[in-house]
Ligand SMILES: [Zn+2]
């Protein structure tokens with residue numbers, strides 16, 4: 571009987587770093603890991619160190635010329651036409667050894683998939699992963715190689731599995747969606763803030779897949795200022811129904827936590843309660859439909875001290891069934907409050923009284939309900955409802 575969960579982790583994930591002032595800050599991984607250590611909720615037996623992905627594995631998704639461009643950029647040289655690859659931009663600046671650093675992140679996600687498939691564990695996570703915007707031929711939205719898509723291709727190639735990809739990052743999981751847009755064996759479902767105001771601008775309900783894959787891409791674009799209750803209602807309305815119809819063999823989920831009220835880059839208004847509900851539901855569905863097979867990844871999250879560390883600790887607690895203390899340990903607070911630009915939460919879960927209802931709560935919830943109905947009203951799946 572495989573153990574409950576393993577975390578694929580190495581402090582070298584911190585090499586995936588654009589520069590000091592870039593919002594994608596790998597410090598969040600250290601904050602997360604040290605928080606779990608301070609809570610006595612993770613130990614050496616829970617860990618697995620990843621090998622870097624091979625070039626062959628990266629080429630399962632990315633084009634040869636893009637990979638060559640990234641390798642060149644790793645040496646500090648810009649490829650001939652860097653904009654063709656969206657490299658050297660404000661979002662995706664080049665940095666030393668970017669090919670090696672991203673290959674390690676991809677290797678982490680592949681390792682998580684391997685551990686689950688070899689029966690070493692039921693659930694595995696890689697918080698360094700979840701680079702869901704990367705496209706086959708270019709970088710996008712802080713993402714160089716798309717570890718989630720590569721791992722799903724790998725699972726398809728070696729095990730011929732039906733894979734459910736669930737993305738709860740505040741941004742649309744576009745890179746993964748486009749890779750599998752015509753593939754009926756991979757269903758992608760993304761819950762995100764509507765692209766009307768937010769990067770990458772896609773992820774409308776009418777993006778449903780194409781050709782044989784029609785009906786196998788599902789998008790739930792939520793209103794700005796969506797709060798926990800409306801968010802949880804959407805998850806519960808959509809995910810169990812899709813799992814029931816699609817009957818996948820394995821779940822890959824992306825747990826960006828930029829949907830939190832405190833995140834500086836987006837406009838969703840979740841608290842830790844909404845984030846935890848997503849993790850709990852996905853966990854339940856993995857057992858109900860996939861014999862527990864579940865690979866969970868990180869993703870966005872730009873409030874490292876106040877949000878990412880806590881949300882991802884909650885995710886690990888859920889996967890590994892660890893009871894976490896209610897209060898954030900003093901030792902962690904003492905260490906990290908020193909250099910913090912904001913005061914740090916004392917509790918693992920947000921206090922409800924600190925999040926008063928948003929002014930348009932009812933209107934927003936109603937609009938989200940209509941979006942869910944539209945998203946599920948599809949020829950392929952409509953027989954379910
Ligand atoms: Zn995001």
Ligand SMILES: [Zn+2]
Pocket residue numbers: 574692693853857862889
């Ligand atoms: Zn479990």
